[in-house]
Amino acid sequence: MGFAEYDRFDALGLAELVRRGEVSALDLIDEALVRADRRNPAINAVVWRGDETARAAARARLPDGAFAGVPFLVKDLGPFLAGAPMTMGSRLLKDFVPTADGEWIRRAKAAGLNIFGKTNTPEMGSVAYTEPVLFGPCRNPWSLGRTPGGSSGGSAAAVAAGIVPMAH
Numbered sequence: 001m002g003f004a005e006y007d008r009f010d011a012l013g014l015a016e017l018v019r020r021g022e023v024s025a026l027d028l029i030d031e032a033l034v035r036a037d038r039r040n041p042a043i044n045a046v047v048w049r050g051d052e053t054a055r056a057a058a059r060a061r062l063p064d065g066a067f068a069g070v071p072f073l074v075k076d077l078g079p080f081l082a083g084a085p086m087t088m089g090s091r092l093l094k095d096f097v098p099t100a101d102g103e104w105i106r107r108a109k110a111a112g113l114n115i116f117g118k119t120n121t122p123e124m125g126s127v128a129y130t131e132p133v134l135f136g137p138c139r140n141p142w143s144l145g146r147t148p149g150g151s152s153g154g155s156a157a158a159v160a161a162g163i164v165p166m167a168h
Contacts, residue, residue, distance in 0.1 A: 003027045006035075011070045011165040015112060018062070018069035025058035025069030029114055032071035035163045036117065043139040045157035046117045047076060048084055054116035068112030073167040075155050076118040077125045079104040089123040089132035108168075119154025119167060130154060 003023050006014070017023045033051055040046045054071070062068040074081055077088050080102035087093045101109070108115065120130050120138040130153025131137040138153045140146040141161040148156040155167035 003031045006031045007162040007165075009165065011067055014070050014165060015067045025062055025114060026055065028069055029054050029058045029071050029116060032116060032164055035161070036158075039141065039161040039163055040158075042144060043141050043157045043161055044136055045119055045138050045141075045154040045161065045163070046073060047087075047120045047135045047154065049117040050084060051116060053083070054114050057114050063110050063112045065110055065112035070113055070166075071164050072108065072113035072115050073117050073119050073155060073158050073164050074105070074108075074115055075121045075152055075168045077121040077151055078102075079108075079168070081105050081115060081118065084118055087134060088125065089121045089134055091134045094134060119152075119158055121151050121154055125151035130157075 009017065014028055018025050036046050058069065080086060080098035080100065082098055082101045084097065086096050086098050120135050122130055123132045129147045129149050131147055137147055138157050140148045141157055147153060158164050158167050
């Protein structure tokens with residue numbers, strides 16, 4: 001079903017709606033996934049998705065954290081997310097998949113964030129523009145001829161496009 005008013009709230013506002021029972025965590029993740037389906041093809045911000053894992057997390061008992069039920073994206077640079085490729089935007093690492101969550105991911109999940117994907121990043125985070133050969137350029141949703149830039153380029157584009165209220 002989804003939640004059409006999704007982008008009228010920040011991450012804390014969405015978590016408060018979930019806590020009060022006005023919307024479910026499943027409604028939120030479904031809305032984020034629909035938005036990613038609709039908006040990501042033009043901007044190439046999200047480079048990996050774990051839809052079913054995120055839906056299962058939304059159906060499960062939510063952690064008692066400040067961001068309980070809020071959809072979230074992690075940049076493909078840095079923290080290990082079990083079962084998700086950790087490429088760092090590099091063809092060299094395209095087949096590396098961590099088997100356990102790193103500490104940062106464990107803490108994000110404990111705060112209630114529902115991680116459903118990874119975002120585009122410069123190769124090894126080494127340049128100021130988000131145009132890795134592995135995934136192709138990420139685009140600024142406000143001006144498709146531009147890159148959002150930096151190691152958080154995909155994350156910034158996903159937030160600016162309204163896919164998630166905040167991202168890594």
